[in-house]
Amino acid sequence: MKPSQLIPVIFGLLGPVNGQCSASGHGTPGKSSGSTVSLIATEFGTVFDAPVTIGDQTFMLLVDTGSSDTYVMQSGCTCINATSNLKIPQEDCLYSNKTYHKSKTYRPVRGEFFGVEYGAGLASGLMAYEQVTMGNITVEGQKVAIANVSNPMGDGVNNGLLGLAYPSITSAHPLNDTSNATYWYNRLVYSPLMNTMYDQALIEPYFSLALAHTPQNKSTSFGGYMTLGGLPPVEHSSHFSTVPVEITDNIPLWYTSGKKTRSYWSTTITNVTYGSSMSNLTSNSTSFQAFFDSGNYISYLPSAVVDPINALFSPPAVYDSSLGLYVVDCSAKTPEFGLYLGDQMFFHDGSDLIYQTGEGFCVSSLGSSEDVSLGGLTLNIVGVPLLKNVVAVFDFGKNEMRFSKKLSS
Numbered sequence: 454m455k456p457s458q459l460i461p462v463i464f465g466l467l468g469p470v471n472g473q474c475s476a477s478g479h480g481t482p483g484k485s486s487g488s489t490v491s492l493i494a495t496e497f498g499t500v501f502d503a504p505v506t507i508g509d510q511t512f513m514l515l516v517d518t519g520s521s522d523t524y525v526m527q528s529g530c531t532c533i534n535a536t537s538n539l540k541i542p543q544e545d546c547l548y549s550n551k552t553y554h555k556s557k558t559y560r561p562v563r564g565e566f567f568g569v570e571y572g573a574g575l576a577s578g579l580m581a582y583e584q585v586t587m588g589n590i591t592v593e594g595q596k597v598a599i600a601n602v603s604n605p606m607g608d609g610v611n612n613g614l615l616g617l618a619y620p621s622i623t624s625a626h627p628l629n630d631t632s633n634a635t636y637w638y639n640r641l642v643y644s645p646l647m648n649t650m651y652d653q654a655l656i657e658p659y660f661s662l663a664l665a666h667t668p669q670n671k672s673t674s675f676g677g678y679m680t681l682g683g684l685p686p687v688e689h690s691s692h693f694s695t696v697p698v699e700i701t702d703n704i705p706l707w708y709t710s711g712k713k714t715r716s717y718w719s720t721t722i723t724n725v726t727y728g729s730s731m732s733n734l735t736s737n738s739t740s741f742q743a744f745f746d747s748g749n750y751i752s753y754l755p756s757a758v759v760d761p762i763n764a765l766f767s768p769p770a771v772y773d774s775s776l777g778l779y780v781v782d783c784s785a786k787t788p789e790f791g792l793y794l795g796d797q798m799f800f801h802d803g804s805d806l807i808y809q810t811g812e813g814f815c816v817s818s819l820g821s822s823e824d825v826s827l828g829g830l831t832l833n834i835v836g837v838p839l840l841k842n843v844v845a846v847f848d849f850g851k852n853e854m855r856f857s858k859k860l861s862s
């Protein structure tokens with residue numbers, strides 16, 4: 454089985470942007486208020502990047518709760534067209550022209566290579582130990598991936614990705630099998646950045662995101678905040694809903710090294726509500742499991758849920774089978790849509806339901822999860838559209854997520 458589109462972790466690459474691919478302290482747990490970094494939103498508010506210092510260089514990395522590796526592209530990297538598998542110019546990979554070069558704190562990891570497969574493509578290279586800093590938190594000897602091969606996955610600003618999911622889906626592998634058909638097997642599981650920061654007593658065992666609402670027609674803007682071991686500096690309700698992080702049901706056991714263990718930030722959604730207006734809402738309490746993915750600008754939910762909602766745009770969003778998405782008028786009137794989490798309903802802001810592709814048309818940010826399934830596996834994904842409306846806390850110590858309504862944009 455090779456479900457090549459199983460995990461559409463980074464899907465938001467519609468807008469063409471030019472770029473080049475050339476490219477310890479000790480906190481006291483319980484006393485720190487955490488460390489906050491500001492994010493940049495790119496690709497019309499679909500991709501969120503955070504500054505991360507690796508060795509002596511600072512890169513913008515895509516903030517991805519839907520994967521677990523932190524990788525950065527090294528100089529002279531090779532860009533490969535995902536369709537034709539042919540080598541294409543480095544700048545076509547759309548990474549920034551920043552170059553990772555070996556710093557004084559670089560140490561090679563012997564006998565391992567890095568190979569990851571996202572919905573948007575592949576990246577591979579070597580594993581290294583490096584000093585990594587976010588905000589005022591620095592860890593020594595963090596395993597990171599230094600990639601020298603990638604499909605086009607950049608946004609013109611970032612130079613790699615910051616993986617924030619569980620250790621079980623990290624993508625280091627033994628050197629004896631480097632075929633890119635096996636990136637979902639043979640894992641040499643390691644501690645991702647957030648887990649290491651906690652293990653070294655630098656942060657509480659959680660991080661939080663407050664993604665900003667972005668103007669529809671602005672390609673790059675302020676993207677909100679990520680806070681390590683604390684809450685972001687935005688106004689929010691004091692009422693947090695708590696949901697457990699569950700083992701993702703629909704992924705096969707081989708995907709997590711034969712172990713039944715947590716991988717993505719999954720939970721069960723028991724109730725959704727939608728309608729043309731707040732005074733005309735329909736609820737559907739059929740439950741389904743979904744994971745929270747800051748690296749996905751589309752929320753992929755059961756078609757039985759998204760089809761009726763997409764029909765409620767005025768004019769209605771129309772399914773385009775070549776895109777696998779629903780095309781909608783950029784200025785359509787948006788429906789109401791809420792997801793019930795814990796003990797409260799979280800509604801989307803209308804502006805979050807329409808995304809500018811940058812190619813002269815807009816799409817609904819609600820897609821059908823059946824469209825991205827393969828081999829009968831369907832994964833529901835709650836992406837950027839909902840995250841722009843909440844303060845979301847990802848707690849790997851308690852294995853729970855907490856959500857509070859954002860009161861500012």
Ligand SMILES: *[C@@H]1O[C@H](CO)[C@@H](O)[C@H](O)[C@H]1NC(C)=O
Pocket residue numbers: 478479480484485486487488589590655
């Ligand atoms: C980082 O800065 C925050 C806010 O100033 C502070 O509370 C925290 O203790 C600092 N952490 C470290 C490891 O210096």
Ligand SMILES: *[C@@H]1O[C@H](CO)[C@@H](O)[C@H](O)[C@H]1NC(C)=O
Pocket residue numbers: 534535536537541545605
């Ligand atoms: C990749 O290859 C496909 C098919 O050969 C082609 O249509 C597409 O334009 C190529 N993309 C890039 C970025 O080279």
Ligand SMILES: *[C@@H]1O[C@H](CO)[C@@H](O)[C@H](O)[C@H]1NC(C)=O
Pocket residue numbers: 533538539575576577602603604633634
């Ligand atoms: C994946 O492997 C195929 C077959 O070996 C190769 O043609 C392709 O370039 C590889 N792609 C990447 C991104 O490594």
Ligand SMILES: *[C@@H]1O[C@H](CO)[C@@H](O)[C@H](O)[C@H]1NC(C)=O
Pocket residue numbers: 550551
């Ligand atoms: C990288 O891009 C920036 C902004 O486009 C430019 O100012 C800089 O000269 C470029 N650096 C290299 C090494 O190409």
Ligand SMILES: *[C@@H]1O[C@H](CO)[C@@H](O)[C@H](O)[C@H]1NC(C)=O
Pocket residue numbers: 531578579601602
């Ligand atoms: C990438 O790095 C690996 C490990 O050093 C090497 O085997 C491979 O040839 C490199 N690939 C390219 C395209 O540079």
Ligand SMILES: *[C@@H]1O[C@H](CO)[C@@H](O)[C@H](O)[C@H]1NC(C)=O
Pocket residue numbers: 627629630
């Ligand atoms: C690679 O080595 C591991 C043990 O380290 C072994 O289980 C696996 O079968 C080997 N794979 C290949 C393709 O030789």
Ligand SMILES: *[C@@H]1O[C@H](CO)[C@@H](O)[C@H](O)[C@H]1NC(C)=O
Pocket residue numbers: 669670783784
């Ligand atoms: C964005 O631009 C398009 C086309 O230029 C226009 O139709 C649309 O109304 C604009 N949207 C906003 C929110 O300004």
Ligand SMILES: *[C@@H]1O[C@H](CO)[C@@H](O)[C@H](O)[C@H]1NC(C)=O
Pocket residue numbers: 728729733735
């Ligand atoms: C309420 O919404 C449904 C579709 O969900 C529509 O058929 C009906 O006309 C609406 N009623 C009012 C009063 O707007």
Ligand SMILES: *[C@@H]1O[C@H](CO)[C@@H](O)[C@H](O)[C@H]1NC(C)=O
Pocket residue numbers: 724725726736738793798
């Ligand atoms: C679903 O949410 C709506 C709106 O909050 C509520 O009226 C309804 O009772 C909920 N249904 C279930 C089964 O929880």
Ligand SMILES: *[C@@H]1O[C@H](CO)[C@@H](O)[C@H](O)[C@H]1NC(C)=O
Pocket residue numbers: 737738739740741755757758
């Ligand atoms: C509710 O959603 C489920 C899928 O989660 C679907 O099978 C069912 O048809 C939906 N019910 C209504 C009334 O839309």
